[in-house]
Amino acid sequence: MPELPEVETIVRMLGPHVEGKRIESADLRLGRMLLGMTTVNFASALKGQAIDRVLRRGKYIILELGGCSLVIHLGMTGQLTFSPADYVENAGFIRTVTGLEKPKGVHPVDKHTHLILNLAGGERVLFRDPRTFGKIFLVPGRDWPLHPRLSILGEEPLTLRIPAFLKRSFPTGSARPIKALLLDQSFLAGVGNIYADEALFRSGIHPMTLVRDLGDEARSRLLEAVKDVLRKGIRNSGTSFSDYRKPDGTEGSNQERLKVYGRGGEPCRACGTTLEKSLVAQRGTVHCPKCQARARTRTAKQAERIPGAGPRKSGKRAGAVPA
Ligand SMILES: [Zn+2]
Known part of the structure; x- marks a missing residue:
């Protein structure tokens, strides 16, 4: 399971790519990963929102947007990756745990890709999670510290x-x-x-x-x-x-x-x-x-x-x- 250093690494690397960019559309493909709202409402809430800041609290990734905050927990096997506008999916990509043939780049969109944020200009943020223990939810404004899942967290x-x-x-x-x-x-x-x-x-x-x-x-x-x-x-x-x-x-x-x-x-x-x-x-x-x-x-x-x-x-x- 990704822990603090893994989530911190993702936040530090993802932030410079997406901060200041606008979400053109959000494609949520597995509704049960989303807490507290329907996928339709989720998509319309995200559409057109600018990503102001990417940050971490515990093992949670928080994208502060114009009018709300998108919170992602990677669960056991979650991966949050960024594909540039000119990114060509590697057709020969093979995922392996043996280390014999290591993946070379961002995993192509597949049945385990549960959320795609399409950014203006063709860039994408992909949330992929084979075991689907990950969670996605929206919090109004910047109120993510008050959400029940985050308000119980201990000190950093x-x-x-x-x-x-x-x-x-x-x-x-x-x-x-x-x-x-x-x-x-x-x-x-x-x-x-x-x-x-x-x-x-x-x-x-x-x-x-x-x-x-x-x-x-x-x-x-x-x-x-x-x-x-x-x-x-x-x-x-x-x-x-x-x-x-x-x-x-x-x-x-x-x-x-x-x-x-x-x-x-x-x-x-x-x-x-x-x-x-x-x-x-x-x-x-x-x-x-x-x-x-x-x-x-x-x-x-x-x-x-x-x-x-x-x-x-x-x-x-x-x-x-x-x-
Ligand atoms: Zn020893």
Whole structure:
């Protein structure tokens, strides 16, 4: 799933191409991706609108238009690309996950292209989403921060001021694993499975560590690590593990630099120990059992004495899956 660095990359690359341009028509081809209105009303609301600004909040892409804001969430497999007026669709385009033959440019319009914004002059913005978990909606004026899906979002990690965040934003006494909290969009907006695993590795924290067992020092180390891995992701134009593409259709390069995500069963890049794969908060999770040894606090030990209440023995953890 595209996370903060992928969405930020799209926004930064798409903005200069479309800001100041006018939408001549909007062609929404899969009505169920649109929330809260009919496709006919959607098309007429967008027609003739100028794109003033492209920005990001969490994992949402926002196009501020003259009279409303178009909000797009890429879901699991969404791609938002830009094709110039003179763009010739590559007939030989082959999509593959094996990397043997990589796509060279913007994907041609196909059955997975669910929204086409036709801009004045023949340029187009294409929203393609094979698994259709993406969402599209319109918000009046510039009121997107008030929309229920955006108003619940937590702080933006990149502009996070850690001392203030430590004081007010960590839930007190929480028995949730820290990995689950990192994935919670009302805690930090934009962090998903890839960067949560990378940040936990970078800060040497076991993903199952309970939030209440992390002291201020560990919490602040973790938040610094979150910022570091997100910035690195942006520098590398995002992680193209499967479907994510930049607006020009090419892949990001961060997948080549991941330390743990997607590397279960492979040796840790820091210590050589085999990385372990498990399920935490229903999400595939990879960590290094040596670099991220679980601190055995008194609270955790007490919990272990109650059958079924605490963490089970290593290797028999509930939901553990083979690497
Ligand atoms: Zn290690």
